[in-house]
Amino acid sequence: MSEIKRLATYVQKGGVGKTTSSAHFAVSAAQDHDLDVVLIDLAGTQNDLATHFGLEDEVEDLDAAISAVFGDKWDFIRENIDNVVDRMVFETGEGPDLIPADPGLSGANNNLANVPLDERFQALDDFVSKDLAPRYDLVVMDLPGNENNIVLNGLFAAQHTLAPLSPGQFELNQLKNLEEDLIEITETHDDVNPELTMVVPTTINRGEPEHLAFADEVEDTYPEIVGPRIQKTADIGREQGNGRTVFALEDDELLKTGVRARDAYRELTDDLLPQLEAR
Template sequence: MPDSALRAATFLDKGGVGKTTATAHIGVALDRHGYDVLLLDLAGKQGDLAKHFGLWEDVQAGEDRWPNITTVFQDQWEKIAEKLPTPVDDLIMPTGEGPDLIPAHESLDGLDATLGNIDDAAERYSRLDEFLTEDVADDYDVILLDLPGSTSNIAYNGLWAAGHVVAPVRPGPFEAGQAEQLRQDLETIRNEQGVSIELVMVLLNEVDERTKAGKTYLEEFQTEYPDSLAPTQIPSSQDVQNAQMNGGTLFALERRSKTADRAIEAYETDAEVLVDRLGAEE
């Protein structure tokens, strides 16, 4: 196991591509493989990651919970953390499937503007990185961040803190362009901010390799992303949504379809490869 937690963020500047689903499933897969995993929901106050684990009612019941994820971005966080007996434990909820979760909070809504008031870019984007490094990284093997489907000060904090991006992509005529845009955005960040954020995994989601179109997309991505394409595509499975409605991942479903089993195997393979890629860069 690594000394300090390996980190990755699921991100693509596009909604509904499978970021939250990938975060949850990769997280549970790694937990089952023996890693201590923390999931962190920065994707917005709707709390999708908590919903994915059937924890939404608990999150809502604790809406006045303090500290919460927004607190760690505040100027005074370091002083707050010193005074609280268990500052990080106060943020965490167990998911029931292995990984710990720091859920989203409604105050994430106002956080983006607050961060925007910080003049210095390095300071504005590094708050989360500081929190993870100072308070969290020693206690986990892997930290996965679920980010919003658009760029924002919060998303940049996630990218800065993770340093590595897993980009779920749905097959379609415009999707290759989105992955390419992400690659260019990361290049711009590297040039302008001097911060290196690697596109460590392009994860093709809901691909049917048995169709001609599916095969063509796969070949295109293999050519474009020979190093970062995930080895296994995630098939489309109705059971993903069935599991989510039951408040769990596919791993927690008692009766699974064949496509669900294939999706699980794909997430497991890709999760291990992700850890290898993250570890190789340390």
């Protein structure tokens, strides 16, 4: 059996940097660590990751879609449709491949409610083990900021989670809830045991005392698993608009803040990769 490293980016909140962190971690893992990486966008139908890599037009009319792996016909489809997995995949141009979200995900989420509990959260894990592990070294799953059957599939398949947090989105006293959310998921679903592997303060503006206090608080709350501070930079949003990450630019094309954010994502990747055992 081939093995693959797995990570999900997850916090039960939107706008904290999950999608941005998924993309930058995946690119650094591919470019700096020479890994074959695939990103899966499970975060819904707005197709954030496709836009992030300038693929929004290409993914408009999907030939094969990720939502199919959650259905009971997947084994049949895998056996009978030529290259169905390869047809799901798009090249980002920065190293990683991307399996984009598709509008069928919300129906797939509803249908999973009818699947017996002992199988409900296992479809994605099965897909990762059977279909992705032979092709890739690392899978990064970008999850939405809520808790549904697709999220639980992602957490079950990944086991390891990265939680980005940005100031403003989080009351400081909510920080400890992060682990409690995961523990609650573990207690409610016997077979889903996600681990909070790394917490990372993102969009930190060094000129704002409140941001620095927030980053200090994250570091004090999670001293063992905190990652490097990711600087707030106009480069990230602008380049998302241009369909690329800040890894696609030279130093002299980036602001100082952009260079720092890129280097912090590189450091995050160096720290996180060895913690993801391939399985």
